[in-house]
Amino acid sequence: MAWLTEQIKDVKIRQERELWAVCAACKRHVDRSVWQADLKVCxxxxxxxxxSCRERIDLLADAGSFEELNASVGVRDPLAFADDSGSYADKAKATAAKTGLGEAVVTGLARMDGRPVVLGIMDFRFMGGSLGSGTGERILLAAEAALERRLPLILVSASGGARMHEGIVSLMQMARTCAAIARLQEAGLPYLSVLTDPTTGGVSASYAMVGDLNIAEPKSLIGFAGRRVIEQTIKQKLPDDFQTAEYLLEHGFLDGIVPRRALKAWLVNALSYYRPVQPQLKVAPAAPAAGGAVAGPPWETVQLARQAGRPTIRDTIANCCDDFVELHGDRLFGDDHGLIGGFATIGGLRVMLIGHQKGKTVEENIAVNFGMANPEGYRKALRLMRLAERYGLPVVSLVDTPGAYPGLDAEARGQAEAIARNLTVMATLRTPFVVIVTGEGGSGGALGIAVGDRVLMLQNAVYSVISPEGCASILWRDGKKAPEAAAALKITAGELLKLGIIDGIVPEPAGGAHLDPKAATAAIKLAILGALTPLLEIPVETLVEQRYAKFSGMGR
Ligand SMILES: [Zn+2]
Structure with missing residues (x-):
């Protein structure tokens, strides 16, 4: 009877499996139809x-649009490798038969909401998504196809790393795939990298990590060395969130974490910021000059510029942007919350928006470090400015900071270098660049994102080499002389316009921007469009020449 009981048990398990999916992470049983409808998200x-890569193709490519390339490129066996369990060749054959795949990645031409792209999707079922020479060949050819056809490349990674069975030849796949990606990027074409669970080892340390934009699915395991190896090496227990997508985002290596359901729309929207056709706007020319928009006494203006209720960049985004895709991280150390940026659509114009973020409450201000950016903030801004140049997007920069963060860690990570680098890059950046000082223009921390073709100031903003308090305590040896210092330094919009430091003044609602932030952000929007529209008509060589003439002449 035992065999019968066993058989009944088997049938029951099979029936259960058909009815229920079990989440690998939390072991929850989910109705299989719900599981499928939710795209296998618990x-x-x-x-x-x-x-599987077929499921991903269905998720990302328009129905019927996927056309596979290089399907005949299969597994190679450069070392004629075998171990105790048999030959690599046999193992590869068995895997191919079981998965119906020729390699760990499938590549091809596809359309996404009608837009043609080259798509490469890895499949973890094929030998753990490992990077063999056949995998490398398919990715290399996909990048070359994108270059030849002038199409964007999107790669979706899922891999445990290099394929041991191919030894050093596998290691070299990291170099050759990156070589092909480098050519694509050098040609100015977009490459978007999607990292899914898991993306580790040689794939994370090659093409997966060098996207113009790197995005990941929530909770994906992403990292270089395995947790166990690290723990054994450093003899420490690692934090729970170690090597998760969320951990990488906070450490500056991802632009965003995008849930599966939103993935296609996110990618399509991101690609719409690549060399966009800008609408022909009919906007009044840049903000008015001094007339009718003169600030009050300097010290009063300083108080107004620091008002907690003044509109922040996030207010401007909420009130004025039709779309905003925040892009995170400096790809080196972290994601600065005090200096943010991303793709934005303002009045129909597609731009790269960057700017300091201050909080309105103490808690908010702690989260954004009171709008005092660290080096990673300036380096994120730098990355976004360079991306804007490659994608043919104008840059809009909103300045509002007491200054760059004066801290021990900020010095150790090169605050001065970060600001200096930005100054050199902005000087020759081949795209229109508009700056608006909306509140406090604090010294190098402000200038680090403010070398623009047009520099405007809100009526009650200030822009200065040092705070009036700092100046008073150094030169007057008395911090209480700040009002005198504020006057002597000439830091208000009207005075800076006269000095030729700025190009125009944006009027504020009566009594100051903090009394009517909505009206103030509307004025900011008009000023952006007014300044940007004529710049779009100027050939980029001329623009860069004019920018050089403008800044090289200051103080002459
Ligand atoms: Zn779960």
Whole structure:
């Protein structure tokens, strides 16, 4: 009878499997139809179950649009490798038969909301998504196809790393795939990298990490060395969130974490910022000059410029942008919350928006370090400015900071270098650049994102080499002389216009921007469009020449 009981048990398990999916992360049972409808995302813990490459193609490519390239490129066996369990060749054959795949990645031409792209999707089921020479060949050819056809490349990674069975030849796939990506990027074409669970080892240390934009699915495991190896090496227990997508975002290596359901729309929208056709706007020319928009006494203006209720960049985004895609991280150390940026659409114009973010409450201000950016903020801004140049997007920079953060860690990470680098890059950046000082223009921390073709100031903003308090305590040896210092330094919009430091003044609502932030952000929007529209008509060589003439002449 035992065999019968066993058989009944088997049938029951099979039936259960057909009815229920089990989340690998939290073990929750989910009705299989719900599981499929939710794209294998657990409703309990939001874990994103691994997908096969065919499922991903269905998710990302327009129906019927995928046309596979280089399907005949299969597994190679450069070392004629075998171990105790048999030959690599046999193993590869068995894997191919089981998965119906020729390699760990499938590449091809596809359309996404009608836009042609080259798409490459890895499949973890094929030998752990490992990077063999066949995998490398397919990715290399996909990048070359994108270059030849002038198309964007999107790669979706899922991999445990290099393929041991191919030894050093596998290691070299990291170099050759990156070589092909480098050519694509040098030609100015977009490359978007999607990292899914897991993306580790040689794939994370090659093409997966060098996207113009790197995005990941929530909770994906992403990292270089394995957790166990690290723990054994450093003899320490690692934090729970170590090597998760969320951990990488905070450490500056991802632009964003995008849930599976939103992935296609996110990618399509991001590509719409690549060399966009800008609308022909009919806007009044840049903000008015001094007339009718003169600030009050300097010290009073300083108080107004520091008002907590003044509109921040996030207010401007909320009130004036039709679309904003925040892009995170400096790809080196972290993601600065005090200096933010991303793709934005303002009055129909597509731009790269960057700017300091101050908080309105103490808690908010702690989270954004009172709008005092660290080096990673300036380096994120630098990355976004360079991306804007490559993608043919104008840059809009909103300045509002007491200054760059004067801290021990900021010095150790090169605050001065970060600001200096930005000054040199902005000087020759081949795209229109508009700056508006909306509140405090604090010294190098402000200038670090403010070398623009047009520099405007809100009526009650200030822009200065040092705070009036700092100046008073150095030169007057008495911090209480700040009002005198504020007057002597000439830091108000009217005075800076006269000095030729700025190009125009944006009027504020009566009594100051903090009394009517909505009206103030509307004025900012008009000023951006008014300044930017004529710049779009100027050939970029002329623009860069004029920018040089403008800044090289200051103080002459
Ligand atoms: Zn779960």
């Amino acid at each position: 409703p309990g813990c939001n874990a994103h179950e691994r997908l």
